[in-house]
Amino acid sequence: MKQIVIGGKKVSNVALGIMRMDALDTDAATKVIETAVDNGVNFIDTADIYGGGKSDLVFRDALAKSSVSRDDLWIQSKVGIQNGNDDGSGKPYGNRYNFSKQHIIDAVNHELESLNLDYLDSVLLHRPDPLMEPDKVAEAFDELQTAGKVRHFGVSNFNPMQFEMLQRAVSQKLMFNQLQFGIMHSNMIDFGMHTNMQDDRGVDHDGQFLEYSRIHDIVIQAWSPYQWGNFNGPFIDNPKFPELNKKMQELADQYGVTKNAIATAWILRHPAKFQVLVGSMNPQHIKESLAGSDVELTGQEWYDVYYAAGNDMP
Numbered sequence: 001m002k003q004i005v006i007g008g009k010k011v012s013n014v015a016l017g018i019m020r021m022d023a024l025d026t027d028a029a030t031k032v033i034e035t036a037v038d039n040g041v042n043f044i045d046t047a048d049i050y051g052g053g054k055s056d057l058v059f060r061d062a063l064a065k066s067s068v069s070r071d072d073l074w075i076q077s078k079v080g081i082q083n084g085n086d087d088g089s090g091k092p093y094g095n096r097y098n099f100s101k102q103h104i105i106d107a108v109n110h111e112l113e114s115l116n117l118d119y120l121d122s123v124l125l126h127r128p129d130p131l132m133e134p135d136k137v138a139e140a141f142d143e144l145q146t147a148g149k150v151r152h153f154g155v156s157n158f159n160p161m162q163f164e165m166l167q168r169a170v171s172q173k174l175m176f177n178q179l180q181f182g183i184m185h186s187n188m189i190d191f192g193m194h195t196n197m198q199d200d201r202g203v204d205h206d207g208q209f210l211e212y213s214r215i216h217d218i219v220i221q222a223w224s225p226y227q228w229g230n231f232n233g234p235f236i237d238n239p240k241f242p243e244l245n246k247k248m249q250e251l252a253d254q255y256g257v258t259k260n261a262i263a264t265a266w267i268l269r270h271p272a273k274f275q276v277l278v279g280s281m282n283p284q285h286i287k288e289s290l291a292g293s294d295v296e297l298t299g300q301e302w303y304d305v306y307y308a309a310g311n312d313m314p
């Protein structure tokens, strides 16, 4: 498993995302954590909203039961999405993104309690709140860091201008941006190749975060790496994508791995600082996906997979 250095610490360039862990019992979740760690993962990604909060609870119990030590993991959570009805407690309710100082601090405290942790290695703001006041976010970050509750910060689904606006206000370097990216969600590549053309691929969907991340040394955490569309299901072994699966199988046979590994390797072949968030809850799929960290596709193989996914070279 290859590693990248973040905040002076070496972390695996493939992480385990636990968004789907709410569906597991403690034993199955323990196996998932142990499989990931035994195969080189030391980075966990969660969010307060996953499974309505249940994913965190399952993870907490499974980690306690597992052979894995918390100190050997980088545990990251995301806050800033507020969901819910008025429960009469006086807490904020309603569906919105909420980057108010109070919400960020309350949500992190809630995460620490749910996960039974003293601190989080990193916290990301989940989706940009149009009402964000960067100075208030800065106060929340400072308070959380000074209290020793959060070590590092980042964002998720931000465009470069949103990122820069927040970065100018906060005292910490924003180290991560989580964005959907993979063979079947390659807008960031498409736009770069189709700049100033009149076809759909020439549409800028993300404000060119890919280039921005390289200029400013920001880790892009690729979410839903094996999904097509927005949660439409995996493209691996999907009969909708015969050419792509044929090409991935050909490369998988050549490298002695599976198609999951090729899909991982395709992301990591890009020279930006990528980290892949694997969301499978099946130990076999997890192992196969992680194996891609050690596969280095040639440049031509990378392009060939891109074409097999239905893309062109203008």
Ligand SMILES: NC(=O)c1ccc[n+]([C@@H]2O[C@H](COP(=O)([O-])OP(=O)(O)OC[C@H]3O[C@@H](n4cnc5c(N)ncnc54)[C@H](OP(=O)(O)O)[C@@H]3O)[C@@H](O)[C@H]2O)c1
Residues within 6 Å of the ligand: 016, 017, 018, 019, 020, 045, 046, 126, 156, 157, 178, 179, 222, 223, 224, 225, 226, 227, 233, 234, 236, 237, 260, 277, 278, 279, 280, 281, 282, 285, 286
């Ligand atoms: N920041 C954000 O807005 C955001 C949004 C979404 C997700 N995320 C993060 O990204 C992580 C990953 O997201 P994700 O779970 O959507 O990503 P994913 O890893 O692309 O998808 C996982 C799903 O694909 C299935 N799968 C994987 N390989 C397969 C194969 N060979 N055959 C059949 N099914 C296969 C898995 O089923 P099995 O379990 O059966 O393998 C699981 O249902 C999340 O856990 C979360 O941490 C962040």
